Amino acid sequence: MQATVAVLHTHVLVVILFLILFTAKAVMLFLNKHSLLDKAKRYTKALDMVFGTLILVTGGYLLYLYQGMQGWLIIKIVLVLLAIPLGIIGIKRHSKVLTALALLIFLYVYGVAETKSLTMRTPGPVTNATTDDDSSPITDAAETGTANIDSKNTTEEMVATIADAQLANAKAIYTQVCETCHGPDGAKGFGGAANLKVSNLSLQDRINVVENGRGLMPGFGGQLTEQEAEALAAYTMTLKK
Incomplete structure (x- = not known):
């Protein structure tokens, strides 16, 4: 690494x-x-x-x-x-x-x-458009809000399932291979590294980045076990504001 x-x-x-x-x-x-x-x-x-x-x-x-x-x-x-x-x-x-x-x-x-696009455009948020006659903005907003809360709770639950020992090991891995670019607080941004303090990536998305890389960041899937990659991704979520 x-x-x-x-x-x-x-x-x-x-x-x-x-x-x-x-x-x-x-x-x-x-x-x-x-x-x-x-x-x-x-x-x-x-x-x-x-x-x-x-x-x-x-x-x-x-x-x-x-x-x-x-x-x-x-x-x-x-x-x-x-x-x-x-x-x-x-x-x-x-x-x-x-x-x-x-x-x-x-x-x-x-x-x-x-x-990572030939048009130099980052993908925008995906919206769920509907043409049903009985749909209403209030109902859609309520459903969206509920989905966001559920997603947040699910992510927090997934992070909570990572044992303290695994998070401690993940912190050591982060210090060794990630801190130079992301910084100890996740906000350094060296070489275009993402600001982990404000990143909205889900836990699964972070695991994918750790394993497969993104931009100048190489993937570490061949050097970390699945558990280590998951724990490292979970640790980066603890850096959010």
């Missing part, structure tokens, strides 16, 4: 450094600072090679951890493999068009990665 987290953090750090370096060169190009750009290219040539290699190696490893290939992920990989050489060629040839295109692709890929 520690190795997986280390690879994840290395990947995020390298991507950020690569983008900062590329953006700095792009700014020099757009401002027609060609002599300064040429000097920067000479000094950072080795860094470009190192960053590119690390992005491919760490990204490949994290991809291996994914349970199944989703459409948005495949498109993201293709675009990244396209944008990196496109950006390098654009900077090398002082082509503002290629450089700008690479920047736009990087921005789009970031949006896709954050939303």
Whole structure:
């Protein structure tokens, strides 16, 4: 688990450094600072090679951890493999068009990665529409409120069934593999990590995230038992405000 987290953090750090370096060169190009750009290219040539290699190696490893290939992920990989050489060629040839295109692709890929959607739209809440003549807003609201209360009570009961010893072990696991990104209180948000203090995910949804991963977070289903994954998900619910 520690190795997986280390690879994840290395990947995020390298991507950020690569983008900062590329953006700095792009700014020099757009401002027609060609002599300064040429000097920067000479000094950072080795860094470009190192960053590119690390992005491919760490990204490949994290991809291996994914349970199944989703459409948005495949498109993201293709675009990244396209944008990196496109950006390098654009900077090398002082082509503002290629450089700008690479920047736009990087921005789009970031949006896709954050939303896990090619349209960069997060799924909205599902509403239960009805066309029955005898339905009324008051009745629907009452039923919805009752359902929410029942769901909350069910979740609390499920968390309550987790033994104290299991929660203590889950806290230790959380400290070891989750705290770096989510923080001790769940609100750190490093690398796009969800704010667990305000998350409305159900216990089952949290178990799915723990086991299968989400965004840059890898899944730990192969490293945790079902009981450990359930206890860890239950522990994250204790962080809610």
